[in-house]
Amino acid sequence: MSIRGTASKQFHSMPISISSRVPSAVTSDPSPLDAIRKQTNKVEDILDSASGPIKPYLPAIGRFLIVATFIEDAIRILSQWSDQVFYLNSYRRMPYLITIIFLFSNVVAMLVGSFLIITRKYSVYAVGALLGVVISQAIGYGLIFELNFFLRNLSVIGGLLMVLSDSFARRRITFAGLPSVDEKDKKMYFQLAGRVLLIFLFLGFIMTGNWSIARVFVSFIGLIACVMVVVGFKAKLSAMLLVIILSLFNILINHYWTYSSSHPNRDFLKYEHFQTLSIVGGLLLVVNTGAGKISIDEKKKIY
Numbered sequence: 001m002s003i004r005g006t007a008s009k010q011f012h013s014m015p016i017s018i019s020s021r022v023p024s025a026v027t028s029d030p031s032p033l034d035a036i037r038k039q040t041n042k043v044e045d046i047l048d049s050a051s052g053p054i055k056p057y058l059p060a061i062g063r064f065l066i067v068a069t070f071i072e073d074a075i076r077i078l079s080q081w082s083d084q085v086f087y088l089n090s091y092r093r094m095p096y097l098i099t100i101i102f103l104f105s106n107v108v109a110m111l112v113g114s115f116l117i118i119t120r121k122y123s124v125y126a127v128g129a130l131l132g133v134v135i136s137q138a139i140g141y142g143l144i145f146e147l148n149f150f151l152r153n154l155s156v157i158g159g160l161l162m163v164l165s166d167s168f169a170r171r172r173i174t175f176a177g178l179p180s181v182d183e184k185d186k187k188m189y190f191q192l193a194g195r196v197l198l199i200f201l202f203l204g205f206i207m208t209g210n211w212s213i214a215r216v217f218v219s220f221i222g223l224i225a226c227v228m229v230v231v232g233f234k235a236k237l238s239a240m241l242l243v244i245i246l247s248l249f250n251i252l253i254n255h256y257w258t259y260s261s262s263h264p265n266r267d268f269l270k271y272e273h274f275q276t277l278s279i280v281g282g283l284l285l286v287v288n289t290g291a292g293k294i295s296i297d298e299k300k301k302i303y
Contacts, residue, residue, distance in 0.1 A: 058288040059166065060118075065281025066159040067114035069274040070130055074110040076267070077103055092142060102140055109133050123167035127160045151200045152275050158197025159282030165190035166285055188293035195235070195286060199226035201279045202242065218245060229286065233296040239286040246283075250276045 077084050084103055088094045094102065109129040116126035134153050138144040165187045202222050222245050228238035254276060256269035 055288070058284050062281040062284035062288065063117050063120070063163060063166075065277045065284065066156075066163055067117050067130070067278070068281070069156060069271075069278040070110040070114050070133065072270070072274040074107045074114075076270075077107055088140065092140065094140070102136070106133055106137065117163055120167070123163060127164045127167075130160055131157065151203060152272070152279075154197050155199070155201035155279045155282070156275060158194045158200070159278050159285075161190050161194035161197065162282045162285040165194060166289065191289070192232075192294045194282065195229050195232065198279060198282045198286070199229055199242075201276065202226050202246070218249075221245070229283075231296055232294065235290055236287050239283045243280050243283045243287065246276055246280050250280075 081103070085096075085099050088099045088102065089096050110133055113126040113129040113133070116122050117130075134156060138149070138153065143149040203226070222242060225238040225241045225245075228234055229242065250273055254269045254273035256266050256273055259266040259269065
């Protein structure tokens with residue numbers, strides 16, 4: 001406060017000829033950043049008006065897409081039960097009884113956890129169960145050090161954290177003799193962690209695959225959008241851009257339905273397709289709620 005007062009006195013003590021020049025500098029032409037901000041604001045207004053009819057349903061759609069990969073995985077384990085048991089028992093050297101318990105518990109956790117997340121009940125326990133599935137499968141199937149699998153699962157975890165942040169009510173929890181705990185504080189930290197983890201799928205897309213002019217262009221635009229999502233600058237717009245890019249990528253690249261059921265690539269593409277849907281679901285929650293309190297968007301409202 002004292003610094004501001006001193007600066008004010010010095011300003012008013014300036015000669016009139018000098019101080020009269022200040023407004024002309026302030027009212028000069030807007031900077032390129034201001035011009036970009038105006039254009040992005042227009043685009044956001046167009047998107048808001050276009051998405052008006054479905055906006056109330058975005059949280060439900062996002063939650064369903066986030067758990068889509070878990071539902072698909074549970075169905076796949078049940079439909080390929082003997083193959084799953086054989087692989088874990090013979091190749092992973094997992095004892096037969098442990099294999100049965102491992103697969104059964106994973107199926108139950110995925111189906112029950114997905115149902116609870118879709119219905120918005122006991123979200124904390126549901127997210128915890130699905131996080132346990134992600135970690136246990138990474139260890140059980142020996143994929144924890146496989147880069148593409150690791151990056152994709154980081155993004156899935158990001159989507160689950162977005163669900164967790166969405167589940168926190170706007171209320172305070174008080175305990176006798178202890179300071180109050182504001183759940184909004186929890187929410188903003190989980191939103192930040194979810195935003196950061198969500199973009200790892202796209203980083204995996206950039207790091208793998210054959211390069212072409214189209215892929216370089218999409219990767220460049222997507223990388224900029226990822227950075228914007230992480231720092232929370234125009235988060236809704238950049239998240240929507242990533243939703244569009246990943247949805248097109250899913251249709252054009254992960255088209256598992258074009259392969260026969262016996263084709264070796266079908267299961268692999270199907271797995272990647274549903275995992276990408278989960279990340280799209282997490283990004284839809286960002287589109288719906290915004291970046292949260294720890295973001296440039298929020299700081300602009302304050303300053």
